[in-house]
Amino acid sequence: MSPFHRKKINMLGARRSTLEQARGRLVILSACFVFAYVIVVARAADLSIIEGALKQGEEISYYQSDNEEEKNNVRADIIDRNGVILARSLKTSSLFVDPKLVQEPEKMAKDLHGIFPEIPYGKILQKVQSKNRFVWIKRNVSPEEQSKILYLGYPGLNFKEELRRIYPQGALTSHMVGASGIDGQGLSGVEASFDQYLETQNSPLQLTLDVRLQYALKSEISKTVKEFGAKAGTGIILDIETGEILAATSLPDFDPQNYKNASEGQIFNSITLGAYELGSTFKIFSTAAILEKNNANVSQRFDVRKPLQVGRFKINDYHAEKRILTLPEVFIHSSNIGSAMMGQDVGTERLQNFYKDLGLFDSPEFEIKEMGKPIIPSPWRDVNTLTASYGHGIAVSPLQLVKAAASIINGGILVTPTLIKQSKIPKKDNKKTQLRVVSPETSHRMRQLMRLVVTEGTGKNADVEGFLVGENRDSRKTRFREI
């Protein structure tokens, strides 16, 4: 008989019914297991065959989601308009000690002082003998220093991976890009004002700056600062159509890698924080005001033969022409007396309103937090109308000046200076309508007048062949020029 032969047992009565009940239960239990197994097999087939075939060729896998989360921990890059890196966080190692595990503190401190001569021996020894279980020895050590420490092989010394902010362009864009602290938090410039964005976003923050223009501008401003023995210098290159700042430099500047050692003077951003009496550059605005508000003709004349006496104030010309000048001549020869007369003709209220429309009375909306306030005469007397016509008695930031001048030159639409490429950060006020500050006719006339300053006036050196350069300058010790 075969061992697998099933022996037939016939039972009767109560025994038979119990056996059949047990068999029924076994069948149900087996069916449950089979059902569960079928589900597992079906899911395995789905994962390996169906989903595998569907996702074939795709680069996405569930592991990438982990990477993205990891990427978020890295502070986003800041790049210029051409993609040149202005700020980037790179992984570095920081050295810490667990003093409880240190066996020979003096010897360890001596060896560490040999590797880090800039840290005093006593300070290292103090850290090594601390009662805490975690003490930083040095943050962001170089790979070479790290390898030396590993070679020493002291127990208790460990490394922690950290991120260090690197600024490849150094001080070139320091006031605009700003700096960040050792823990990655923004301290100034875009680093501070876009701290949240940089912490949370993966895509780099693109600025409107162009490092090549920035360098050219900084070189020129540095030369001028040297030539005049000036304490500081500021330059801005602005696209008058879009308001994009292509270059902006404020000297003296600082190394963002070494922010904590920078002096107050170096950290001071004169582009946005400074408030200066910008002198004859304001003649652009007083001239535009008389053209716009009084509908003045270019043949209108101003008697500038004698100084203008207003109460106890006397207004003189730096380059006295001592004759009757036409409106363009007042502008070309930068006559203070003529400009004051223009302001007088326009009237206090209308001139104030005009300056207000140009944004000279308020801090401009800008992407950097360090923003100064203009100094406006209070109370505003009639003499202030005269002095404000040639840029005295009123102090504004260079950014405000550039904004106002660009608004007059670009066809008359108020410009909003910006440092961030629009495609990257959606602007909240995109729906906002733009404000016309002067008519296109006045704007065109102002461009003609600025061109005359170069061809006929005091700015002949700026007449570069091939370009229509327009200029307005302040002929005192300081010099401002818009091109």
Add this chain to the structure above:
Amino acid sequence: MFRLSGLFSICLAVLCGALLFWTSQSVQRADQKLSQLEQENNSEIESLRVLSAEWDYLNRPERLEKLTVNNLDMDEVHAEGENFIDASEDIPQPISPIVPQVKPEILQHVSTKTQPSKPAVQNKSTVIQKSEREDFNRLIESFSEEGQQ
């Protein structure tokens, strides 16, 4: 005594167990390889980040200028030099003249959402016309004449 189906079930269970063990080991091996590859990948990405930052550091305009001056027979272009640009007419005019018909009295709100700001009259020519230069000279002459009167 075993039934044939019982033996088959035992064999199936052993086979399933072996298959499960083999799958588990394969997954572990694949997981290890994946984490190793990920580590290598991250290391490569970090290296690329360092290298691209270094590339931009080495291409600083200041450094390029120094290298050019020291190693190449190139000199700075001076704007005031002779023959800087021979044909200035070839350079497009940066700002088109705007000559509107009516001068607005009050400030106008201009919507730029759909249409960007355009000059009132677009100059057809993109180069500096001689007639414009003459107009300019005439304007200057008229100013100086008026001033002398």
